[in-house]
Amino acid sequence: MTAFEMIQIFAGFIGSLCFGVLFNIRGKRLAAAAFGGFLSWSLFLAASRLIPNEPIDYFIVAAAVSLYSEIMARILKTPATPIATTSLIPLIPGGSLYYTMTSALESDFNDFLGKAVSTLKLAGALALGIILVTTLSQLLFKRIGRRPEKPKKYT
Amino acid sequence: MEKLLDCVMDIGEQMLVSGGEVHRVEDSLKRIFTAYGAARIDVFIITSSMVVTIHTDDNRIFTQTRRITEYTTDYEKLHKLNELSRNICADRLSSAEIKTRLAEISGSRTYPLWLEFICYATIAGAFTLFFGGGYGEAAVSFLIGGCIRCTIFFCDKVVRNKIFTKFISSFAATLLAFSALKLGLIPMADLTPTVELIPTADKIIIGNIMTLIPGIGLTTALKDLLVGDSIAGMLRTIEACITALAIAAGYFAVAVLSGGAL
Known part of the structure; x- marks a missing residue:
């Protein structure tokens, strides 16, 4: 692991922590979300060593981190989305969005198109990874977790 | 029932405003009304509007709509609202109780x-x-x-x-x-x-x-x-x-x- 990668992981952790504060997450949930930021970039670095394909890495990491937040959500009895969105902050393709803008400014059309498509790919992979896990867990918990509710008249 | 509908609409509205997904809000509302024994529940929610109609089992029909214009992501509030709706399903709180709990939640603290x-x-x-x-x-x-x-x-x-x-x-x-x-x-x-x-x-x-x-x-x-x-x-x-x-x-x-x- 290079020094730069360690800085990235640490910065990802700080970024998630601060976004958690901006979203008014508190206590243990904030700790879970910030740790998720650390986790998501570490996993991404590990995945990118094994599979040198960014969108696929994004997909895998998004799925793994969503799984992590579903588990934490069950433990902390809270919705999973806040933890998932905050944890995945380091994966938001801000850099590639910026470079897409600069190439648009230089009116280099081919370059712009290529970068725009790759930015969209990353965003799509991120969303797909999250959806895969949330949908699966919803299906699973509907099957197992729901007890029959006896309706009672409201007076 | 009308009062109850009003309170529950408030919960749904607050959930949506503080960053809950449409799916979650629809699901919560359906569960709550099922717990109170509504015969039929129609919930339609998009990001800017909510429409809810419930049929009670003595054949009365209530409808309410809400317009949502502003969002502020506040996951602490979402967490508490989620807890509240669980409690409602489990204990079937009265509308007055829900009102006080809601007031507590909307007055909850934010970071400085x-x-x-x-x-x-x-x-x-x-x-x-x-x-x-x-x-x-x-x-x-x-x-x-x-x-x-x-x-x-x-x-x-x-x-x-x-x-x-x-x-x-x-x-x-x-x-x-x-x-x-x-x-x-x-x-x-x-x-x-x-x-x-x-x-x-x-x-x-x-x-x-x-x-x-x-x-x-x-x-x-x-x-x-x-x-x-x-x-x-x-x-x-x-x-x-x-x-x-x-x-x-x-x-x-x-x-x-x-x-x-x-």
């Missing part, structure tokens, strides 16, 4: 404003490092991040328009970054693995864009779309795209005004 300033600055600084900027660049970015929060603060006071606020913030971020570059405040890149000898404003702008980017909006949008809430998903996608365009427009405005001297 100064902490928000620090967070904006820290996010900008951290992501400048993250995308390969040096410590000096991160420091400049940190300061600009604080300024961006100020910009947002004043924009919100003057015009209550999120798109415009994003445009102005992006404009300010780019302008400040380029001014820092022109004034020679940005030290040479000292950390980048690819050796860059010319100082650039790139990393600083990226760091600040990270605070503005509608990343969560877009992910929620795609999620809504793929879960089957097409209308809500499309509305959110369009909103996120327009926000991204506003950020790009702010950047372009500075670039064009400075005569392409980048």
Whole structure:
């Protein structure tokens, strides 16, 4: 692991922590979300060593981190989305969005198109990874977790 | 039942405003009304409007609608509302009880404003490092991040328009970054693995864009779309795209005004 990668992981952790504060997450949930930021970039670095394909890495990491937040959500009895969105902050393709803008400014059309498509790919992979896990867990918990509710008249 | 419907609509509205997904809110409302023994429940929610009709088992029908105009992501509130709706399902609280619990939740604490300033600055600084900027660049970015929060603060006071606020913030971020570059405040890149000898404003702008980017909006949008809430998903996608365009427009405005001297 290079020094730069360690800085990235640490910065990802700080970024998630601060976004958690901006979203008014508190206590243990904030700790879970910030740790998720650390986790998501570490996993991404590990995945990118094994599979040198960014969108696929994004997909895998998004799925793994969503799984992590579903588990934490069950433990902390809270919705999973806040933890998932905050944890995945380091994966938001801000850099590639910026470079897409600069190439648009230089009116280099081919370059712009290529970068725009790759930015969209990353965003799509991120969303797909999250959806895969949330949908699966919803299906699973509907099957197992729901007890029959006896309706009672409201007076 | 009418009072109850009103209270539960309040819960749904607050959930939606504080960042709950359409799917979650619809599900919670359905569960609550099922717990109170409604014979039929029709819930239709999109990001800007809620329509709920319930049929009671003695053949009375109640409908209420709500218009939602403003969102502020507040996950603490969402957490508490989620807890409340669980409690309601389990214990079937009376409408008066729900009212008091709701009032408690909407009066719950938020982080102080100064902490928000620090967070904006820290996010900008951290992501400048993250995308390969040096410590000096991160420091400049940190300061600009604080300024961006100020910009947002004043924009919100003057015009209550999120798109415009994003445009102005992006404009300010780019302008400040380029001014820092022109004034020679940005030290040479000292950390980048690819050796860059010319100082650039790139990393600083990226760091600040990270605070503005509608990343969560877009992910929620795609999620809504793929879960089957097409209308809500499309509305959110369009909103996120327009926000991204506003950020790009702010950047372009500075670039064009400075005569392409980048």
